[in-house]
Amino acid sequence: EISPLTLSRLPLYLRCLRQLQEKGTTHVSSSQLAQQFELSASLIRKDLAQFGEFGIRGTGYRVDELVDRLNGLLGLDRIHKMAVVGMGSLGSALARYLSVNDRPFKIVAAFDVDGGRVGSKLGHLIVHHSREIPEVIPETGARIAVLAVPASAAQKCYEDLTDSGIEAVLNFAPIRLKRNPAVRTKSVDFQIYLEELAYFLRS
Amino acid sequence: EISPLTLSRLPLYLRCLRQLQEKGTTHVSSSQLAQQFELSASLIRKDLAQFGEFGIRGTGYRVDELVDRLNGLLGLDRIHKMAVVGMGSLGSALARYLSVNDRPFKIVAAFDVDGGRVGSKLGHLIVHHSREIPEVIPETGARIAVLAVPASAAQKCYEDLTDSGIEAVLNFAPIRLKRNPAVRTKSVDFQIYLEELAYFLRS
Ligand SMILES: NC(=O)c1ccc[n+]([C@@H]2O[C@H](COP(=O)([O-])OP(=O)(O)OC[C@H]3O[C@@H](n4cnc5c(N)ncnc54)[C@H](O)[C@@H]3O)[C@@H](O)[C@H]2O)c1
Numbered sequence: 408e409i410s411p412l413t414l415s416r417l418p419l420y421l422r423c424l425r426q427l428q429e430k431g432t433t434h435v436s437s438s439q440l441a442q443q444f445e446l447s448a449s450l451i452r453k454d455l456a457q458f459g460e461f462g463i464r465g466t467g468y469r470v471d472e473l474v475d476r477l478n479g480l481l482g483l484d485r486i487h488k489m490a491v492v493g494m495g496s497l498g499s500a501l502a503r504y505l506s507v508n509d510r511p512f513k514i515v516a517a518f519d520v521d522g523g524r525v526g527s528k529l530g531h532l533i534v535h536h537s538r539e540i541p542e543v544i545p546e547t548g549a550r551i552a553v554l555a556v557p558a559s560a561a562q563k564c565y566e567d568l569t570d571s572g573i574e575a576v577l578n579f580a581p582i583r584l585k586r587n588p589a590v591r592t593k594s595v596d597f598q599i600y601l602e603e604l605a606y607f608l609r610s
Numbered sequence: 611e612i613s614p615l616t617l618s619r620l621p622l623y624l625r626c627l628r629q630l631q632e633k634g635t636t637h638v639s640s641s642q643l644a645q646q647f648e649l650s651a652s653l654i655r656k657d658l659a660q661f662g663e664f665g666i667r668g669t670g671y672r673v674d675e676l677v678d679r680l681n682g683l684l685g686l687d688r689i690h691k692m693a694v695v696g697m698g699s700l701g702s703a704l705a706r707y708l709s710v711n712d713r714p715f716k717i718v719a720a721f722d723v724d725g726g727r728v729g730s731k732l733g734h735l736i737v738h739h740s741r742e743i744p745e746v747i748p749e750t751g752a753r754i755a756v757l758a759v760p761a762s763a764a765q766k767c768y769e770d771l772t773d774s775g776i777e778a779v780l781n782f783a784p785i786r787l788k789r790n791p792a793v794r795t796k797s798v799d800f801q802i803y804l805e806e807l808a809y810f811l812r813s
């Protein structure tokens with residue numbers, strides 16, 4: 408069991424390691440990673456040690472091994488079937504973004520309620536009406552969903568999704584969802600990054 | 611000087627505290643905040659102690675005071691003028707999202723290169739062509755910019771922006787920017803949240 412703080416850092420380490428892998432780098436030290444992330448080298452070593460990854464003094468960590476290990480840990484060595492609900496500006500930007508490359512996230516269903524969007528194509532997929540969530544979700548085997556609908560529609564969509572088998576939800580609607588305890592739910596708000604940047608504009 | 615890890619948590623604490631404030635809650639303990647964030651109460655206390663905020667045993671922290679303090683620290687008691695570059699799906703979704711409510715982030719300039727978007731309206735603003743960045747940025751006093759252009763355009767836009775006075779950039783393009791050391795630059799990739807959620811689908 409990985410602590411939530413460590414877990415939230417793992418995808419970031421993985422990102423960095425994949426970039427090193429692309430450049431052909433075979434080894435990396437905790438202090439090199441630390442520079443990358445403005446984290447302390449000892450924190451990174453503690454994070455990685457949580458699942459038995461120990462760098463060798465003088466050599467560091469083997470990049471390929473660490474990538475494979477983190478991919479396995481995060482379950483990214485498998486394809487995860489996803490649904491996108493709300494195919495407006497944000498939903499379609501997210502859908503396009505995820506359908507690039509060999510990502511582990513494969514969109515298998517998309518939903519909207521707007522007549523202009525329902526029935527339109529997203530790659531090989533057709534956008535369904537949200538009333539079809541109870542049938543389409545089990546049919547496609549989607550386990551993870553992205554919620555990009557207006558705040559007023561979010562709670563109902565969330566409930567329909569989780570009732571039909573969705574086990575994890577990434578929510579973008581600016582509303583505090585009444586959460587289903589059996590479902591892993593995460594809300595994202597980009598403004599948080601702006602607030603972090605604003606700190607550096609204080610002068 | 612706040613450590614980067616603490617800094618990245620402050621906007622989250624602020625979010626939670628504002629919600630408590632809306633509900634009329636006057637006090638909160640570190641353990642109540644800890645439950646909210648899956649963080650340890652002692653970590654939260656250490657974070658807040660970094661700027662002299664100490665809860666009172668048995669009473670906790672005063673919510674109003676802490677909101678004001680964090681707003682001040684993060685510079686959110688002021689308006690921050692922003693530019694959005696790239697008014698496609700993502701850029702316009704972000705622009706709309708930020709123009710709601712009394713947010714401390716005020717979009718004062720928007721740019722694109724597409725004939726169908728340049729000249730169109732965003733609230734009171736007109737979308738400029740990106741070639742006007744060198745004039746419009748200093749004119750409007752924008753200090754922070756959101757980059758929502760394709761990867762191929764990102765580096766050039768980043769350089770034009772930072773050359774014309776932008777001091778902080780939030781980048782969404784899937785590219786590793788060659789960074790200007792004088793500019794605070796943050797890249798966002800929402801796939802990171804999906805990877806974090808995927809961990810919970812391992813079974
Ligand atoms: N978290 C963030 O940082 C962030 C950033 C931008 C936007 N947002 C939020 O994301 C949401 C979408 O933003 P947008 O700019 O794409 O808005 P939009 O209006 O362009 O898109 C919303 C879409 O949802 C559809 N919809 C409405 N009810 C639905 C339902 N019951 N089922 C399925 N689809 C439904 C609409 O028809 C529309 O296509 C909004 O809630 C917005 O506030 C959040």
Ligand SMILES: NC(=O)c1ccc[n+]([C@@H]2O[C@H](COP(=O)([O-])OP(=O)(O)OC[C@H]3O[C@@H](n4cnc5c(N)ncnc54)[C@H](O)[C@@H]3O)[C@@H](O)[C@H]2O)c1
Pocket residue numbers: 499500501503504695696697698699700701721722723724727740758759760761763767781782783784798799800801
């Ligand atoms: N980081 C993430 O999580 C995430 C999520 C979704 C999309 N994205 C990325 O965000 C970017 C925008 O995505 P989108 O779906 O809105 O794409 P889009 O094609 O709808 O929008 C891109 C816009 O940028 C404009 N543009 C191109 N060159 C420009 C320039 N030099 N100056 C100003 N504008 C310019 C285009 O005319 C277009 O309007 C892409 O790079 C995409 O990969 C990132």
